[in-house]
Amino acid sequence: MERILALVAAAKEVVDVHAFFQSLSNIINVVCSCKRNDELRSAYATEIFHLVATNQIETGRGANQIGTLKRSGDTRWSSHFNSICSLLRMFGAITSVLEDLATNGSTYSQRGDATYALKSLLSFDFVFILHMMKEIMGITDKLCQALQQKSQDILNAMHLVSSTKSLIQQLRDSSWGALLEKVSSFCNDHAIQIPDMGASFSDIIRSRRKKDVVTVEHHYRVDIFTSVIDFQLKELNSRFSEQATELLILSTSLDPKDVFKLFSVCNICNLVKNFYSLDFSK
Template identity: 65%
Template sequence: MELLASYNEQSLIRHEIGDARFCLIVDEARDESRREQMAFVIRFVDRSGFIRERFLDIVHVKDTIAATLKEEISFVLSHHNLDVQNIRVKDMMVPVICVESGMLQLALIAAAREISDVHTFFQNLIFVINIVSASCKRNDELRAFQAATIEHLVDIGEIETGKGVNQVGSLQRPGDSRWSLHFKSICSLIKMYGATCLVLENIALDGSTYSQRGDAAFSFKLLMSFDFAFFLHIMKNVIGITDVLCQTLQQKSQDILNAMHLVTSTKTLIQKLRDDGWETLLEEVTSFCKHQDIEVPDIDAYFSSVGLSRRKTKSVTVEHHYRVDIFTAIIDQQLQELNNRFNEQAIELLKLSTALDPRNSYKLFNIEDICLLVDKFYPEDFSDQKKIHLRFQLQHYELDVDSVYLNSSCFDNNY
């Protein structure tokens, strides 16, 4: 009966939309069985001229990469006999990302984890933090070690004192679908690295069960490896750059123009990291490892490929492995995902669309931008004659808007 009602509701929604233009609001979440679900809300203007939002559908997705999401969106539209040409923003991925940053964060996480070593790193990161944060006793021990570490560094003059600085804090667990939580998790572990190692050493020696001792010993070995330290820092830098964009897109009140500028600056910073960031990163990791008594390999030596596929017979140096196979590969994956979702055409479309933003008394209203928007992105919706009329209509509209807001301002002041 519920399925029948749902089908009837969807039919009514489809009838209500008719041939109207519409936009999609798409969000992702996991159900209790941890299956990825994508929900669709459709926004349109009904026959009476009122803006409506209707819950349209919810579907299971096998993963959250861009190609899969776009395929599922196309399927849902086709299933409900909705024409993709009626989406007001024709690149389907653009409205999705502008409305909900969750998809972008999921895509960046998925893109990074396409590299198997990155996936392994995040699994190990979660494993380590779960062990250290498994009980109140371990958390208290971690905080005590961190407080002692801070006190020692202050005594020897390596860090400064002051209000609000050198707070102890705690380790943050990364989330499955939030880039920002991964960033906080990595930063917290870097800050409390020494204290974390001490807690793991204690558990490895004094744990109440063999599994606790074994897990702690394995985790301590991970933290004392150059490989883990390298991934910790490269992911901190990459996520740190992209997280600003993700946080901005997550805000309820969107400034699209500012968001598009952030897209451009994010791409620029990621590219700059790729072109010029290797030496700085290597120096940062090497300094960190020496401070934590982690052995630093000879970057000119041949990289040992123990545990890798036997088909990989090419001999490479340690530097080549970390620089090409890891550093460059991670950054290229992020750039590719950002370029797929925010290509130059999509960015221009959204920048031009800000000319229609009614906020701040239509401060961004621009006739030339609106006419260019029509010419470049909606040529089939306007005949040549309508384009000529549009420019004059916009001139009238501009004067009317100025007059309305001027009168409104005078009224408010008199009141």
């Protein structure tokens, strides 16, 4: 569990991501009261009916079931992932509910809360980080789920760690263009303004600290996308160094389970050579 919490904290080291999760929690709180939850289900059902009627989504047994928004918890990485996935799936319905509440809410506080949540929801910042975190968490979620199991095969867990690192690095190195295209397409579908990526980026913090002016694309690609992934890799490497991973994998050869099923002379020799060379003669 400690490792799961470390990944959550690592992602929030980037202030834009921390702000995103606060906005995510606020949006869910506004639309997830009992009455509004019913409105959300109704709006989502209407949206699904329209998409099916216009052949924009496939139908089939178990597909397009009417769910609701998932609340996230600070101690569970997978709960954040579920919140993000459910919000993406129900984005149109959530927008409709917030628009209605912002206009027709019975009190000024309801209208104000809904207006604030709607502005966050329909901002490019929010949509960009929503898609980015879905990509990152989609990779790390399997590892997080495995590490939370009470009984875990060490060899399988270490292979999952290695593959997770590799996939995250691959995402960092070659997936920026695909991510930006996906976000842009989503924004066009939902009438969300896309900033000019070649324009100069400036915010209050950068201006007050007199930092060099960068482009909008640099801000999203380097300050957010690359930074979040680097924090994830740093955390994984600190918790699961290459040396520690190798030691655990080689040590499984000594596991007596299933009559030493994993026994390997080669692995035992490598274990001695790489970690206990002073304790054994040639």
